[in-house]
Amino acid sequence: MDLFDRRKEYARGRLEREDLNPCPYAQFENWMQQAESCELEEPNAxxxxxVDASGHxxxxxxxxKQFSKSNGLVFFTNYESCKAKAMDATGKVAANFLWLPLQRQINITGTVARISSAQSLKYFLSRPLANRLGAWTSPQSKVISSRQLLESKWHEMKRKFSNGSVPLPDFWGGYAIQPKSFEFWQGRPSRLHDRFIYRLQENSNWLIERLAP
Ligand SMILES: Cc1cc2nc3c(=O)[nH]c(=O)nc-3n(C[C@H](O)[C@H](O)[C@H](O)COP(=O)(O)O)c2cc1C
Incomplete structure (x- = not known):
């Protein structure tokens, strides 16, 4: 199969230096709000x-699930998953948001660390019961012999927490990314896209530069 002829022109918008908020968090919020108002599916995905300890x-x-200048970009996962092991080993991540209907992407690089269990608990308690039970059920990233194993564990957890009070598992919680760079990308015709990168400087200011597409 080749996909040589599968191509689209990107002509929905443009991004100019004067359009950018000097604060990348405000710029990120602005684009996230636009993505939300377009009713994109899961704009927060x-x-x-x-990278794991061996560089893979x-x-x-x-x-x-949350972002702010003070707390960074927060998401939740299983602390024994592959990604958690990698993040705990290196403390570094990159993240990409792709919003094709807007012909936009955002690239973020930064450091990452676990949030406090009090913060994780606050979010965990806001989740629907089924999701809280799901966290207890799944040994995320581990090999399992069958789907049935998962389903019987789910029933076991349902019985175990049948009073409806499901505590925060100690193997589950949030991470916060503290960005060192944000790149905002807007598709343009002829593959001459607009790209601007904000890089955190030693004096805590953000340097904004245009990148070639
Ligand atoms: C739209 C979407 C949202 C997801 N959200 C999460 C999430 O917030 N946390 C999570 O641990 N996994 C989430 N997953 C599952 C992950 O992509 C992944 O399969 C899982 O975390 C195991 O990853 P790992 O083995 O690399 O650690 C999501 C998957 C999709 C497709």
């Missing part, structure tokens, strides 16, 4: 890249 990269999608 990001492709999270990690891997990626997967996770959902951004």
């Amino acid at each position: 990001m492709c999270l890249a990690t 990269p891997s990626t997967r999608i996770v959902l951004l």
